[in-house]
Amino acid sequence: MRGTPRFLKETMTDRADSVGGATEDVYDAHRMQERWLPVWDELQPFRSGDPKDAREKMYVLDMFPYPSGDLHMGHAEAYALGDVVARYWVQRGFNVMHPIGWDAFGLPAENAAIKRGIDPSVWTYENIEQQKASMRRYACSFDWDRVLNTCDPEYYHWNQWIFLQMFKRGLAYRRASQVNWCPTDQTVLANEQVVNGLCERCDSPVTKKKLTQWYLRITDYAERLLDDMEQLEELWPEKVLLMQRNWIGRSTGAEVEFQIDGGVEPVTVYTTRPDTLFGATFFVVAADSDLAAELAEGSPAQDEFVSYLAEVQKTSEMDRLSTDRKKTGVFLHRYVINPVNGERLPIWASDYVLADYGTGAIMAVPAHDQRDLDFAREFDLPIRAVIAADEDPALTGVATSGDGVLMNSGPLDGLSKESAIERIVEILAENGQGEGATNYRLRDWLISRQRYWGTPIPIIHCSNCGEVPVPEQDLPVELPPAADLDLSPKGTSPLGAAAEWRNVTCPTCGGPGQRDADTMDTFVDSSWYFLRFLNPHLNDGPFDPAVAKEWMPVDQYVGGVTHAILHLLYARFFTKVLYDLGMVEFNEPFTRLLNQGMVVMNGSAMSKSRGNVVRLSDELAEHGVDAVRLSMVFAGPPEDDIDWADVSPAGAKRFLARAWRVARDVTSDPDADASTGDRPVRQATHRAIADAQQAVETFRFNVAVARTMELVNVLRKAIDSGAGPSDPAVREGAEAVALLLSLVAPYTAEDMWAELGHEPSVARAGWPSVDEELVRADAVTCVVQIKGKVRHRLEVDPDIAENELRELALNTAAAQSAIGDGEPQRVIVRAPRLVNIVP
RNA sequence: GCCCGGAUGGCGGAAUCGGUAGACGCACGAGGCUUAAACCCUCGGGUCGGUCAAACGGCGUGUGGGUUCGAGUCCCACUUCGGGCACCA
Numbered sequence: 001m002r003g004t005p006r007f008l009k010e011t012m013t014d015r016a017d018s019v020g021g022a023t024e025d026v027y028d029a030h031r032m033q034e035r036w037l038p039v040w041d042e043l044q045p046f047r048s049g050d051p052k053d054a055r056e057k058m059y060v061l062d063m064f065p066y067p068s069g070d071l072h073m074g075h076a077e078a079y080a081l082g083d084v085v086a087r088y089w090v091q092r093g094f095n096v097m098h099p100i101g102w103d104a105f106g107l108p109a110e111n112a113a114i115k116r117g118i119d120p121s122v123w124t125y126e127n128i129e130q131q132k133a134s135m136r137r138y139a140c141s142f143d144w145d146r147v148l149n150t151c152d153p154e155y156y157h158w159n160q161w162i163f164l165q166m167f168k169r170g171l172a173y174r175r176a177s178q179v180n181w182c183p184t185d186q187t188v189l190a191n192e193q194v195v196n197g198l199c200e201r202c203d204s205p206v207t208k209k210k211l212t213q214w215y216l217r218i219t220d221y222a223e224r225l226l227d228d229m230e231q232l233e234e235l236w237p238e239k240v241l242l243m244q245r246n247w248i249g250r251s252t253g254a255e256v257e258f259q260i261d262g263g264v265e266p267v268t269v270y271t272t273r274p275d276t277l278f279g280a281t282f283f284v285v286a287a288d289s290d291l292a293a294e295l296a297e298g299s300p301a302q303d304e305f306v307s308y309l310a311e312v313q314k315t316s317e318m319d320r321l322s323t324d325r326k327k328t329g330v331f332l333h334r335y336v337i338n339p340v341n342g343e344r345l346p347i348w349a350s351d352y353v354l355a356d357y358g359t360g361a362i363m364a365v366p367a368h369d370q371r372d373l374d375f376a377r378e379f380d381l382p383i384r385a386v387i388a389a390d391e392d393p394a395l396t397g398v399a400t401s402g403d404g405v406l407m408n409s410g411p412l413d414g415l416s417k418e419s420a421i422e423r424i425v426e427i428l429a430e431n432g433q434g435e436g437a438t439n440y441r442l443r444d445w446l447i448s449r450q451r452y453w454g455t456p457i458p459i460i461h462c463s464n465c466g467e468v469p470v471p472e473q474d475l476p477v478e479l480p481p482a483a484d485l486d487l488s489p490k491g492t493s494p495l496g497a498a499a500e501w502r503n504v505t506c507p508t509c510g511g512p513g514q515r516d517a518d519t520m521d522t523f524v525d526s527s528w529y530f531l532r533f534l535n536p537h538l539n540d541g542p543f544d545p546a547v548a549k550e551w552m553p554v555d556q557y558v559g560g561v562t563h564a565i566l567h568l569l570y571a572r573f574f575t576k577v578l579y580d581l582g583m584v585e586f587n588e589p590f591t592r593l594l595n596q597g598m599v600v601m602n603g604s605a606m607s608k609s610r611g612n613v614v615r616l617s618d619e620l621a622e623h624g625v626d627a628v629r630l631s632m633v634f635a636g637p638p639e640d641d642i643d644w645a646d647v648s649p650a651g652a653k654r655f656l657a658r659a660w661r662v663a664r665d666v667t668s669d670p671d672a673d674a675s676t677g678d679r680p681v682r683q684a685t686h687r688a689i690a691d692a693q694q695a696v697e698t699f700r701f702n703v704a705v706a707r708t709m710e711l712v713n714v715l716r717k718a719i720d721s722g723a724g725p726s727d728p729a730v731r732e733g734a735e736a737v738a739l740l741l742s743l744v745a746p747y748t749a750e751d752m753w754a755e756l757g758h759e760p761s762v763a764r765a766g767w768p769s770v771d772e773e774l775v776r777a778d779a780v781t782c783v784v785q786i787k788g789k790v791r792h793r794l795e796v797d798p799d800i801a802e803n804e805l806r807e808l809a810l811n812t813a814a815a816q817s818a819i820g821d822g823e824p825q826r827v828i829v830r831a832p833r834l835v836n837i838v839p
Numbered sequence: 840g841c842c843c844g845g846a847u848g849g850c851g852g853a854a855u856c857g858g859u860a861g862a863c864g865c866a867c868g869a870g871g872c873u874u875a876a877a878c879c880c881u882c883g884g885g886u887c888g889g890u891c892a893a894a895c896g897g898c899g900u901g902u903g904g905g906u907u908c909g910a911g912u913c914c915c916a917c918u919u920c921g922g923g924c925a926c927c928a
Contacts, residue, residue, distance in 0.1 A: 238843090238844090239844070239923085242842080242843060242844095243843090243922095243924085246842070246923070246924060247923090247924080249924090251928090253928085270928070271928060272927095272928065273928080284928090325926090327926090350926095351926085352928095353926080353928075354926075354927065354928090357927045357928080358927075358928065361928095363928085364928085365928090369928065370840090370926090371926050371928075372928080374926090439927080439928090440927090441924095441927050564923085565923090634851090634852095634863085635852085635864095636851060636852060637852085641921095642851090643851080646850065646851045646852095646865075647851080647865085648851090648864080648865050648866085650865095651865055651866095652864090654878095657878095657879095658879090661879090694855090700853095702851090702853085702863085702864095703852095703853070703862090703863085705864090706852090706862065706863035706864075707862090707863080709863055709864070710862080713863095716880085717881095720881095721881095781859070783858085783859045785908085785909075787908070787909085788858090788907095788908060788909040789909090790859060793859080825908085827908090828858090828908055828909080830858060833859080834858050834859080834909090836858080836908055837908085838908050838909095
């Protein structure tokens with residue numbers, strides 16, 4: 001201990017010498033860290049690239065970090081948990097690949113650059129070096145030969161390459177649409193950057209703006225993204241699968257064609273309730289759709305429509321989301337014809353219909369859809385019920401949307417909802433007026449960003465040839481130096497000002513062209529990085545398909561639930577695209593997924609503004625790496641949040657010191673024959689190993705630690721007042737503790753291993769084998785219940801026969817007094833644990 | 840509003856299949872070691888009653904009901920906390 005006065009240290013050393021001659025007598029976490037780090041650097045116990053390695057392969061992956069400053073408590077938890085899994089499988093004899101890299105592109109680097117006038121790359125690489133050093137000290141079992149940074153041209157080269165493959169197949173395309181716009185930062189925002197309608201950076205209300213942007217056609221994969229989740233059942237948290245299902249949002253219904261009165265082209269609507277078609281009393285198109293503008297053109301309502309649209313565009317996202325907002329809209333003085341009954345329905349434009357879902361137009365059935373009803377009541381439009389119900393929606397203001405018998409619906413009258421849907425789809429199909437259809441909530445992925453620090457989009461715009469892909473041999477398109485550019489937000493990409501970089505000749509016609517000035521969303525980077533780890537420096541492709549066949553898919557992925565939707569969905573999408581390109585033979589990238597919770601403080605997320613940030617570096621300095629890691633792992637189930645206020649790294653350290661002293665106290669030789677040792681101690685040891693093994697494999701790491709603690713308690717007692725320090729069973733137990741602890745507290749485990757006379761590294765020493773004979777108890781306690789209440793306890797042989805146990809139980813005084821003279825009504829025997837007597 | 844998940848001592852949490860509720864730890868208390876303190880070692884504790892202490896008994900896993908010989912675990916209703924989605928037709 002660093003603060004221990006000198007004279008005390010000497011006293012303790014004297015005592016140690018008199019006991020057994022151990023070189024160190026005090027558990028000193030910092031001494032251990034200094035002692036073992038260089039040894040591990042030398043041994044590289046977690047290198048995984050040897051082609052001659054015969055061990056079975058296992059790919060364990062932690063979500064890679066964004067390099068914003070040094071590691072924090074969240075990292076400490078995530079990497080401690082991932083490390084337990086990786087180190088466990090190494091001990092079990094697997095060839096574990098456990099790589100790490102940096103998700104190094106992104107806005108914080110650019111913000112820091114603007115603020116301090118330095119190059120984003122300088123800030124980024126400095127942080128990476130700092131985090132790398134911290135991870136090394138934190139004893140993460142990473143394979144340091146596989147490090148990658150997504151901001152390296154050798155990495156984003158392949159972002160561009162994959163983008164071009166998608167572009168060639170029509171999966172990457174540019175279109176104009178309404179996007180989230182931050183008026184302060186003058187930039188487009190991704191959906192995930194809009195928090196409660198506010199810009200996550202500057203908190204200004206987000207509005208919509210029509211811009212031409214690049215998209216990836218993830219909606220083409222909606223069906224497969226949904227269906228392939230079957231493979232992940234039981235292997236991914238149910239919660240994540242559910243969130244993904246909801247996000248994709250499949251719905252089934254029908255598309256119905258409506259003729260515009262006096263028009264030529266029909267308009268199609270999507271509805272999940274085609275059975276209510278006879279209840280349609282008006283028609284609504286999204287105010288910001290092209291169709292609305294076309295219909296308004298030349299109509300008496302044109303001026304009104306134009307000012308309404310302007311109003312809608314100005315409306316902040318926050319207001320738009322408010323639930324009790326009044327419905328607004330404009331009557332376009334145009335009509336559509338209801339295909340089933342020929343009725344003329346007035347067409348309205350409103351912002352409650354979304355331009356980018358379905359067809360951007362709906363048939364309104366106010367009696368059976370709350371939104372339509374609200375709108376109808378606002379503008380005095382007719383309401384016609386077509387499903388029988390007790391209440392009249394026109395009077396109550398509450399739409400009846402449940403099941404019921406159809407009425408006022410011609411051929412559908414008297415049918416149930418289900419059969420009416422079936423029937424109407426048949427009728428529409430026969431008349432060529434519609435068909436059954438499926439729709440998804442999922443939208444195409446907007447990937448272009450007006451930012452500097454990202455992957456340039458490898459497209460050249462040419463006035464003759466249009467969008468021309470940069471030839472593959474010219475990749476990567478590297479970022480121009482930041483020094484000459486103004487990175488401050490101004491609504492267009494900073495790259496636009498890099499004239500020399502931007503103006504190029506068109507690869508197709510040789511005429512003047514301009515590079516696309518936008519960069520890619522950083523989620524592109526993380527959508528395939530797990531494949532790049534296989535060959536992080538490969539020059540002629542993103543990865544080697546043959547190597548991918550050996551290692552992929554990732555056996556165990558570990559990361560925060562914050563990425564439950566976006567990152568995991570995008571990575572699954574990319575994997576399916578690569579499958580279609582013939583580059584991989586699997587269609588799901590992550591076989592098993594473990595979501596760890598967050599580290600919070602006093603119930604809320606740590607943040608500077610709350611002033612409740614616990615600094616990892618302080619905790620490490622005070623308690624040592626192992627104690628912090630152990631605290632994280634022992635605090636509770638990995639998927640639950642950890643409240644640091646409830647965690648005791650001091651207690652963890654106390655336990656580690658206790659374990660360490662047990663190893664130090666062992667006096668037998670390393671080759672002592674355990675089978676001659678004390679049987680109860682041996683039983684405790686083997687039971688602890690068996691339980692811990694089971695617990696680790698089911699992610700109950702806290703339980704594995706508890707079993708290790710129990711074993712240490714048994715060993716402490718055995719040494720002090722039982723079998724004694726020379727008993728071989730005590731050595732066997734201490735060695736088991738070192739091996740169990742090697743997953744959680746690598747320094748302590750290594751030091752114990754050395755104290756026990758073994759060579760490093762304990763991390764590769766192998767998992768102790770369990771002797772089943774020792775796991776079985778010699779005697780178990782059997783409870784005798786009378787009507788389900790415990791009245792007596794018996795010590796019995798674990799293999800006792802049911803009859804025998806029954807007799808024993810019936811002969812107890814408790815049973816006798818309960819039964820009296822007669823026969824018991826019922827006796828339930830569950831040998832060897834329980835007998836329940838019902839008198 | 841819709842969809843999920845949870846609720847166990849002062850606290851974090853354990854508890855395969857419905858079968859001894861509260862493992863392990865934190866905090867706390869008592870004792871031992873020590874001139875003393877810290878460290879360390881041992882012991883204690885759900886709660887109410889009972890007792891010098893114990894034995895022993897009643898109650899007890901958010902609330903109310905149900906199924907069962909037996910429920911923290913299964914079913915129904917509710918309370919409450921947390922998460923996701925949110926005008927998706």
